[in-house]
Amino acid sequence: MTAVPVRVTEKGSKTKTEWNTKALGQRMAVDAACAATAGGLVAPVISMIDNRAIIENASGRRPMMTSLKASLNTLLLRPHRFFTSRPFALIFMLYSGTYLTANSLDTFKSTVNARPASSTTSGPSKFAATSVANLSLCLYKDSQYTKMFGAVSPRPVPPVTYALFAVRDCLTIFASFNLPPVLAPHLPLSETAEQYVSRASAAQFLAPAAIQLLSTPFHLLGLDLYNRNGGTTFSDRMRKVRLDWFKSSIARMCRIVPAFGFGGIVNNGLRQKFMKGIE
Template identity: 55%
Template sequence: MKESSAVEKPLAAAPAASPIPMPSKDAVEMPSSKLQQQWNTKNLGLRLGADFASAASAASMVAPLIAIIDRSIMENASGRNTLANSLKSSLGQLLSRPHTILFSKPAALIFMLYGGTYLTANTLDTATSTVRSEPASHVTTGTTKFAASSAANVGLCVYKDQVFVKMFGPGGPPRPVPLPSYVLFTLRDCFTIFASFNVPPLLGPVLNERMGAALQKKISGTTVAQFAAPAAVQLLSTPVHLLGLDIYNRPASGGVSWGDRWTQVRKNWAISTAARICRIVPAFGLGGTVNMKVRRSLMEKLS
């Protein structure tokens, strides 16, 4: 057989696959370093402790007085006692036997209410400063803070109110608090929370612009707003509060008309508004200022 003249050429060797480049150490660590740049986690545990300490110190200062005022408003609304006599009796007890007020159930409920509200606002500020890499002393405003603070305050305050109305109501066996009272108490607290946490940071700079430099050295516009805004909103929230109390004190089954209820609200509006302003100034004025300043002082040391 005749051999083929074509010479078979060997197959060319396939080119060697280039090695897969291994990520460098810097590339592996990039997500972690990037996360550290985006989140401010410095002294996070201590910052949360500062949130609690500032909330507790503010709540402990205001709880006894607010408990006394709340009791007097509820006893006056229920006809159980006059507001003046209730205040006189409780304040006398505070001076002669302070432990019976300081460690009472009403004072503990008020401490729980405002301590929980301040703590919610504080921890939200800390969470925001952590996620957005802001300084530890950063304070937020806006819808999120309003919603979180309102949820905490309303939940705790509704629980406090249903205990208080049973303790200081018209007497007789305690009754369930009706739903309309809960709704009105919730609306009342939303007014107060908005005026206490959202208005001062917005109103403070406006007041600073209108205050002279000499006056600003003595008191800041934010401090003025912290006291004035929660007090002013009581003109609107007090009738809502009194109507909620009247619905509990005089059930609809008793044949009470809405006209009768508004007559009762108007009757107690002026004195109750004055008492609630005296109550709200320590609650969100003094308490809010103490909470804000203690927290800022602690956070500046932890930054």
């Protein structure tokens, strides 16, 4: 039976609150398994689209479609090489870690607030926790991808590039974990329980995809600052960003739908199912 808060109000006594610690070990295992499942499902697409193709296109190393075809050929003809490659491992680490952070925070909140195991949160604490996890993992991943697929010999990634990547990721995290619960009730669908699930799913797809129109320029400018270290004016850099903005935004939307749309739904859906079983 789930523990609930118990408050004693007699004079001279202290307020006592019980925690919901039922099957806490199983709940933590569910959090990890759901995060790994969702991360494994989205990593192949993301490693091909968002990182290698966009970075190689931005650096001029090879066109986006050529890069995508090369990655797809490796996935289909030599899958063992694809799934054991460093690019795939970096993406799996990034998204599994981000999902696990979100899941663990929900479990922590449900424990200390004596709420059902399947409950979720959407406030500042989730934004802060998922942002820290995603930023740290993503900055490491981006530094490796930029060196692997950039136009110049590997060199230290400049701090300004890290800063631009951080702004990009904060926008995406906010739109992926905080906006959907806020946006869902305002979508123009009926108020039945079944339709609310549809609204929640629609919001989970729409919010992170739409934010790419704003976040992609930060991504492209950061890459340009790495690939063209000096002798380039700011106007030249912005001209390059404008040139690549639309197709890169579409590519990042195609990546963000599996990453925080499909992946988020899989992670949340599996967690809800197994946590309700534990309850």
